Amino acid sequence: MNKFVVLIISACLTIPLSLAPIVCAAKGWDTSLTLNKAIEMALHNNTLIKQAIENQKAAIEEQKSARADFLPKVSAGYSYTKLKNTPYAIMGGTQIDVGDNDSYHWDLTLSQPLFTGFALSTRCEMTKLGIDVKDAEKEQAVLDVVKQVKAAYFNILLTKKFLLVTDEAVNQLESHVTDAEKFYEQGMIPYNDLLRSKVALADALQNRVRAEGSVEMAVSAFNTLLRIDLNRKTDIEDILDITPYSFELTNCIKEAIDKRPELKALRLALKNADYGVTLAQSAYYPEVDLVGSYEQNGDNPSATENDFGNTHNTSVTLQASWTFFEWGKTRAEVNKYRRNKSSLVEKTKGIEDSIKLEVKSAFLALKVAEQNIQTAKESLVQAKENWRITNLQYQQQMTTSTEVLDARTFLTRAETNYYGALYGYMISLAELERAVGRMTN
Numbered sequence: 001m002n003k004f005v006v007l008i009i010s011a012c013l014t015i016p017l018s019l020a021p022i023v024c025a026a027k028g029w030d031t032s033l034t035l036n037k038a039i040e041m042a043l044h045n046n047t048l049i050k051q052a053i054e055n056q057k058a059a060i061e062e063q064k065s066a067r068a069d070f071l072p073k074v075s076a077g078y079s080y081t082k083l084k085n086t087p088y089a090i091m092g093g094t095q096i097d098v099g100d101n102d103s104y105h106w107d108l109t110l111s112q113p114l115f116t117g118f119a120l121s122t123r124c125e126m127t128k129l130g131i132d133v134k135d136a137e138k139e140q141a142v143l144d145v146v147k148q149v150k151a152a153y154f155n156i157l158l159t160k161k162f163l164l165v166t167d168e169a170v171n172q173l174e175s176h177v178t179d180a181e182k183f184y185e186q187g188m189i190p191y192n193d194l195l196r197s198k199v200a201l202a203d204a205l206q207n208r209v210r211a212e213g214s215v216e217m218a219v220s221a222f223n224t225l226l227r228i229d230l231n232r233k234t235d236i237e238d239i240l241d242i243t244p245y246s247f248e249l250t251n252c253i254k255e256a257i258d259k260r261p262e263l264k265a266l267r268l269a270l271k272n273a274d275y276g277v278t279l280a281q282s283a284y285y286p287e288v289d290l291v292g293s294y295e296q297n298g299d300n301p302s303a304t305e306n307d308f309g310n311t312h313n314t315s316v317t318l319q320a321s322w323t324f325f326e327w328g329k330t331r332a333e334v335n336k337y338r339r340n341k342s343s344l345v346e347k348t349k350g351i352e353d354s355i356k357l358e359v360k361s362a363f364l365a366l367k368v369a370e371q372n373i374q375t376a377k378e379s380l381v382q383a384k385e386n387w388r389i390t391n392l393q394y395q396q397q398m399t400t401s402t403e404v405l406d407a408r409t410f411l412t413r414a415e416t417n418y419y420g421a422l423y424g425y426m427i428s429l430a431e432l433e434r435a436v437g438r439m440t441n
Contacts, residue, residue, distance in 0.1 A: 032235045035153050038226060042149045045227040049145060052138035059134040063127035069120050072112040079105045080301075099308050100299040107295035117285030118278060126275045133268050140261035143434050145225070150430035152222040154423045156236055159214045161419040166208040169412055172387075173201040176404055179395055193401045200405050242373070242425055249363050252436050256359045257352060259437030266348045273341035280333035286322035293317070355435070362432040369425035376418040383407075383414035 033041075043049055080103070087099040113120065180197040183189045220230050228234070257263060296303040296312045304311055390407035393399040 032237065034237045035150065035239070038153055038222070038236065039146055039149050041226045041228075042145050043142060046141075046145045046225065047227070048141040049138070052134070052141040056131070056134040056138055059127070059131040062130060063124070066120075066124045066127040069113070069123070072110050075109050075111070077105075077107050077109075081105075097308070102299050103297065104299065104301055104303040105295065105297050106303055107293055109294075110292045112290045113287070114290055115285070115288040117282030117287065119282035122275050122279045122282065126272055126279070129268050129272045129275070133265050133272075136261040136264040136268065139264075139439070142439065143261065143437065146439075147430050147434040149222075149225050151427050152218070152225055153236060154239075154426045154430070156215070156218040156222055157238060158419060158423040159211065159218045161423070162416060163208070163211040163215050165412055165415045165419070166204065166211045168415075169204045169408060170201070170208055172391075172408060173197070173204050176391070176394070176401075176408075177201050180401060183397065188397055189401070196405065197401050200408075239426065240422070242422065244370075245366075245429065247363060247366070247432070249360060252359050252363055252432070253356050255438075256355050256436045260355055261437065262351055263348065263355070266344060266351060270341060270344050270348070273337055273344055276337035276340065277334055280330060280337055283323070283326075283330040283333070286320050288318070288320045291315075291317040291319050359432070359435045362428065362435040366425065366428040366432050369421060369428045372421040373418075373425055376414070376421040380414040380418045383411040387411045 083099075083101045083103070086097050086101050088095050089098045090096070177194075177197045180189060180194045184191060184194045219234050222236075223230055223232050223234055293315045294312070295315075297309065298304050298306040298311050387407045387410070390399060390403050394401070394404045
């Protein structure tokens with residue numbers, strides 16, 4: 001009897017903890033989903049995807065901002081000055097007023113950068129890479145969401161199968177208790193045999209309640225991924241057959257190195273580091289701007305009246321500036337970007353190594369799961385036959401309740417092992433596809 005209790009609890013504990021948070025009602029489903037439909041809903045609604053899309057849009061706006069720096073900029077200014085004394089000049093001993101106490105000034109300036117030491121073009125190229133990085137981040141978010149939905153989907157199926165196992169155990173133990181009561185009334189078995197059977201039934205009933213809760217939690221987590229009502233009764237299409245896949249470890253690793261978004265982002269970051277060096281080196285060059293200006297000066301708010309000079313003027317200026325000594329600041333900036341690139345090179349190597357290990361781990365897990373299915377299936381057939389024979393022997397009083405309860409425990413273990421292997425294979429396949437970087441549903 002204790003074996004039976006421990007078996008059901010251990011079966012529940014074999015569910016991956018990352019999949020544990022999920023809910024579903026055992027009866028009264030009002031919505032049915034296929035795996036592909038669930039993935040489609042998740043990709044449309046999931047917060048990770050929406051966050052990645054917004055980051056993409058932000059990168060596009062940043063590129064627009066960088067491009068705008070190539071275009072001329074227009075600015076305007078307005079000022080008013082109040083002098084305590086009227087400004088004057090002395091010529092030949094005579095004081096002559098040269099301005100008003102009230103001075104108004106406004107100007108309109110147009111500035112066009114001509115040469116910035118390649119800083120503007122470099123920043124523009126860096127923003128292009130920024131968009132590509134955000135694309136890679138979105139791709140990574142899609143891979144993560146697809147894998148999470150698949151794992152949650154298969155976890156629902158697994159917990160529902162565990163619930164069916166507990167239902168079957170309850171029904172069979174109820175029938176066994178009925179037989180035991182009859183045998184006890186006829187004086188064919190002792191009272192403690194009957195008690196043993198009733199305790200086993202009570203344990204099975206408790207395990208069924210736990211299994212119902214596990215199914216509910218599985219559906220809730222699934223609903224959360226799809227961003228639908230947490231308590232919604234969501235039914236999903238069952239999958240009992242697996243599609244055999246032929247994978248070569250070497251090909252999987254090569255595909256992962258080519259496709260993994262993390263590596264794509266790091267390769268783009270390496271290019272960005274090169275641009276960072278060029279950007280820092282732009283400080284070695286002078287900056288040249290063409291500046292056009294129109295201004296008005298006067299003694300009234302509109303600056304249209306001026307008794308001491310012309311009210312307006314226009315100017316065109318070719319302006320160059322060059323900061324040629326900053327105590328090694330520019331050289332330090334250049335070296336900083338070069339060091340950053342070296343750091344990224346080492347980081348890329350480390351990520352590649354971890355991805356190779358991840359792919360191999362997922363590959364081996366899939367192989368193990370595939371082999372376990374056939375073994376578990378054969379064991380299940382044997383356990384069912386053992387239960388059938390033992391139950392018949394008990395009805396003919398050729399064996400004891402202990403043998404019957406042991407046979408039921410073996411059958412429960414075989415059923416949970418089979419369903420665990422079946423859906424474990426599907427989850428392992430999803431893990432391998434994510435490790436390789438495949439976008440397929």
